[in-house]
Amino acid sequence: MLVEKIKNRESGIVLYGITPPKKETPEDKIAEIATRQIERLQHLNIDGLILYDIQDEKSRTSQARPFPFMETLDAFTYSRDYLSGLDVAKVIYRSVGKYTEAELSQFMMEASPENELSVFVGAASKSQDVTLSMKQAYALKTHIKDAPLLGGVTIPERHQTKGDEQLRVFNKMAQGCEFFVSQGVYDVNASKNFLSDYYHYGQEHNIPLAPILFTLTPCGSVKTLEFMKWLGISIPRWLENELIHTHDILQKSVDFSEQSWLELKDFADEKNIPIGCNIESVAIRKVEVDASIELLRRIQKTV
Amino acid sequence: MLVEKIKNRESGIVLYGITPPKKETPEDKIAEIATRQIERLQHLNIDGLILYDIQDEKSRTSQARPFPFMETLDAFTYSRDYLSGLDVAKVIYRSVGKYTEAELSQFMMEASPENELSVFVGAASKSQDVTLSMKQAYALKTHIKDAPLLGGVTIPERHQTKGDEQLRVFNKMAQGCEFFVSQGVYDVNASKNFLSDYYHYGQEHNIPLAPILFTLTPCGSVKTLEFMKWLGISIPRWLENELIHTHDILQKSVDFSEQSWLELKDFADEKNIPIGCNIESVAIRKVEVDASIELLRRIQKTV
Secondary structure, eight states, rough: HHHHHHHTTTOOEEEEEEEEOBBBBOOOHHHHHHHHHHHHHSOOOOOOEOOOOOOOOGGOSOOOOSSSSBBOOOOOHEEEEEEEEOSSEEEEEGGGGGGGGHHHHHHHHHSSSTTEEEEEOOOOSTTOSSSOHHHHHHHHHSSSSTOOEEEEEEEEHHHHSSSSSSHHHHHHHHEEEEEEEEEEOHHHHHHHHHHHHHHHHHHHHHHHOOEEEEEEEEOOSHHHHHHHHHHHOOOOHHHHHHHHHHHHHHHHHHHHHHHHHHHHHHOOOTTTTTTOOOOOOOOOOOHHHHHHHHEEEEEHHHH | HHHHHTTTOOOEEEEEOOOOOOTTHHHHHHHHHHHHHHHHTTTSSSSEEEOOOOOOGGGOSOOOOOOOOOOOHHHHHHHHHHSSSSSOOOOOOOOESSSHEEEEEHHHHHHHHEEEEEEEOOOSTSSSSSOOOHHHHHHHHTTTOOOOOOOEEHHHHHHHHHHHHHHHHHHHTTTTTEEEEEEEEHHHHHHHHHHHHHHHHHHHHHOOOOEEEEEEEEOSSSSHHHHHHTTOOOOOOHHHHHHHHHSOHHHHHHHHHHHHHHHHHHHHHHHHHHEEEEEOOOOHHHHHHHHHHHHHHHHHHOO
C-alpha cells in the first residue's frame, strides 16, 4: 500500500507517471487509451500511478516552446472514469493556481484517502495568474477531514543556484507534505547535492526524512531533449553531447537513467535517506512508452 | 619515457607533483627533504615528477588566503641540484609572468629535451603585474632550438561557466603545447563536460587529441578544503558535506579521488581520449604525503 509505505518513510517506492489524454480526444479513443494503459501497467507491481496536471509554463521563459501546449482531461476525472480497473494507488496532481477554493476543497473531500493521493504544484513563475496560492491550498487542506495524503514537488536543480531546496522541502513538510516527487533527473550531481543538504538538515534538527521520489524520463529525440531543457531540466554538457551523438538516443537515455538511479541509491542507502522513483512516460510514441516500461522493470530489479 | 608517451598520445601517464622547499630553508634541511623525496619516489615507477612554480594568487580573489603565501626555491634549480639522483623525467613549471625574456630563454636552452619538460602557467588574473605574457612566452619557445617539450594548464571548472575550455586547449596546442595538466579535480562532472567538448571538437576538426592529465589532490583537513576552494577548485556540495562530516577526511578524499579517476577513465577510454593522472602532494604533514603515495599506488593499478 502506497500510503503505508510513505507513512513508514520506506525506501524503494516505485511510481509510474502519465499525462491524461488530450482534452479534445473522442470518448471511444479515450477508453482505448485507458485500456492499453491498464493492460500495460496492471501486472507491473508498481506502488502507484501519477496523473499529471499540465499547466502552460510559458510564463517561466521567453524562449519558444518546442512542443505546443495541449490541455488534457482532468486527472481526477480520467482516473475515476477510466482507470478504476487499475488496482493501484493514484497520485492526482493539482496545479493549484488553476482551481478555486471550492474546486480544490471538493477534490480533497471526494478523493479516497486510502488509495488516492495528491501533489500540489505551484505556479510556473511569479508572473503567472493564479486563483489560489500554494499557501492557501495547504491551509485549505487542514480544514478537510480525511483529505488525501499530500506530496510536494522538489527541484534539485534549483539547489545548484539557490542552495536552499532542502529548506523548501522542510517548509512543505511543515505544511503537510509527506513525500516528494522531483523534476526529471538528468543531473545526478544536483540531486546528490540536494539529498546531502536534506540529510544533514534533518540530522541537525532531528526531523525524520520524507521519501524523495526521483523522476526518470526516457528521452526519445533531440527535440524532446530541447523540450526538457525548455522545461528547466538541467542536462550536463557531456550527457547532452552523448545523447546528441548517439545513434539510439532513447536506449542511451534509458541506460543513463538507470545509472543515475543506481548512483542516487548508493548515495542514499549509505545514509538511510528514503528515496524512490517515478518513471515518467509523457511521450505518445509506442517506442518511447516501451522504453519507459523497460526502465521501470530495470529499476524494480534494484529496489 | 615520458616524452615518448606524450608524443605517442598515450593514455595512462602517471605523474607525481610536488612543490620545492621554501626559500629560507637551510641547505642541509633541503638536502634532507630531497633525500626523503627520492627515497619515496624512486621505486614507484612514475612517468615523471612535476615541480610547481608557485605564484601568489592574491590578485585572483579578495577573500583572505587561508594559508600564507611562501616563496619556494626555484623548481629548475632544486630539480638539478637536489633531485638529479631521481631517474625520472622532470616537468618544470614556469609561471611566465615572473620571468624576463632572457631568463625564460635561458631556462629553455639549458633544459634537457629528453627528460626535462615544462608547463607554462599564466597570470592568476588580468590585474596581476607580469613581465612576460603567455603569448610572448609561447612565441619565445619557437626561437629556441631543442626547447623542452611543452605542456599547458587546463581548468575544467572554468568550462562550467565559460563553456570554451576546449578552445583554450586547442589554442594552446596550436602554440606548441603537447599535453595538459588540469587543476585539482573534485568535480568530475565539470571534467567530463570539458572532456566531452574536447573530444567532439577534435573529431569535428580532425585534430588528434593531446593527453590530458587530471590532477588529484588528497585533502587532509577542513582548512585545506577551504584553501582548495580559495584556489578556485570547485567542490560539489555533497562531496564537501561528506568531507566535512567524516571522521577521516584524508582517507575519504583518497577514496573519492580514486573514484573520480575511475569515472573519468571509463568515460575517456570509451572514446579513446588519452588521459592520465597527476597525483599532487602539496602538503607537508607526513600523513598527507603518505596518503598521496597510497593514491598513486591505487591509480597505478588501474592504468
